[in-house]
Amino acid sequence: MKTIGFVTQKGGAGKSTSALALAGALAQKYRVLLVDLDRQRSIERWSEGANLPETLEVFTATQANDLRHLPTADFVVVDTAGGLSAEVLPFLDLVLLPCAPSVFDIWAVAETVELVKAHQAHRPGLQAALFVNRLSPRTKLGKEAADALSDYGIPVLSSALHDRIAFPTSIAQGKTPVTSGNSGARLDSLIFAEEIKRLVENG
Structure with missing residues (x-):
């Protein structure tokens, strides 16, 4: 069982939407547990009106220690609260840090990167x-943002999640982006999930 968490100190980075995109895509082939550890309970509220496939289960946690007591799954995807970063890191196999392609967001993610690096020093x-995240499909900013993020010294995924109306629309309809009926959102999610799966499985 591999546990993957979306972590940033900054709010509004798109953690919940990204977590839903990943969990929904992985659930096409694997058993997935989607954990809502965010105080806003966005995932929990979404699940109440969602038509979940049998391969996707939502679990609401109140503290990081709840990650010790989860049902068995192939993958666990965790949506975290901004202030819980340090507490949740010991329970993760892979930390994913979303960043919008703007100078302010690239600067803002630095604090979380340093927190992760400090944890890696004790747990390699x-x-x-x-x-x-939230990359406009009609811009070349993705490569520029990825190049800037690479200066932080941790890997940058080659895949990105684009700024598509299908992402929030699918969630409002109780779906995941991969089941939204929008080919762009579906392809984004599947490519994103495949790269993450390879990364976490290859160690």
Whole structure:
């Protein structure tokens, strides 16, 4: 069982949407547990009206220690609260740090990167990767943002999640981006999930 968490100190980075995109895509082939550890309970509220496949289960946690007591799954995807970063890191196999393609967001993620690096110094097996989120499909900013993020010294995913109306729309309809009916959102999610799966499985 591999546990993957979306972590940033900054709010509004798109952790919940990214977690849903990843969990929904992985659930196409694997048993996935989606854990809501965010105080806003966005995932929990979404699940109440969602038509979940049998391969996707939502679990609401109140503290990081709850990650010790989860049902068995192939993958665990965790949506975290901004202030819980340090507490959740010991329970993760892979930390994913979303970042929008703007100078302010690239600067803001630095604090979380340093926190992750400090944890890796004591636990070298913890994997981490940055990825570009909310990228406009009609811009070349993705490569520029990825190049800037690479200066932080941790891997940057080659895949990105684009700024598509299908992401929030699918969630409002109780779906995941991969089941939204939008080919762009579906392809984004599947490519994103495949890269993450390879990363976490290859160690």
